[in-house]
Amino acid sequence: RGGEPSFTLPAWSTITGLGQPFDPFADAANSEAAGGGKAADVQYIHIRIQQRNGRKSITTVTGLASALDLKKILKAIKKEHCCNGTVLKDEESEKEVLQFQGDQREAVRSFLVANEIASKDDVKVHGF
Secondary structure, rough: OOOOOOOOOOHOOOOOOOOOOOOOOHHHHHHHHOOOOOOHOOOEEEEEEEOOOOOEEEEEEOOOOOOOHHHHHHHHHHHHOOOEEEEEOOOOOOOEEEEEEEOOHHHHHHHHHHOOOOHHEEEOOOOO
C-alpha cells in the first residue's frame, strides 16, 4: 500500500485503427490551395421553405444575380406553376428575394435549370 497504485487500462478502452478524423471542409481548402478557387467563385442560389401556420408555407429564393430581371422570372414561374409570389427586399443583405406561396422548391429549381438561369449544381434546396 505504500507505493504508487498500479492501474492498467482495460483492453477495450484503447482505440486503435481509426486513422485521421474526418474533416468536412478539407475538400474546399484543398481546391483553394490548388488554385481551383471554385468554392470562392460560385454564387449559390438557395431555395428555402418556411412554415407559416398549420399547413401553410412559403418558399424563398435567394442568391439570384442582380443582373437578372426578377419580376420576369417571378411572372413566368407564377404562370407555369399556378402559385402567387412577390419580390421582396431582404432586411439583412439588402438584396432582392423571390417569395412564393406554398412548397414550390422543386418547381423553382426545375424552372431555373430548364431556362439555364443556373446549373443544377449551383442550386441548393433546403428544408424538410
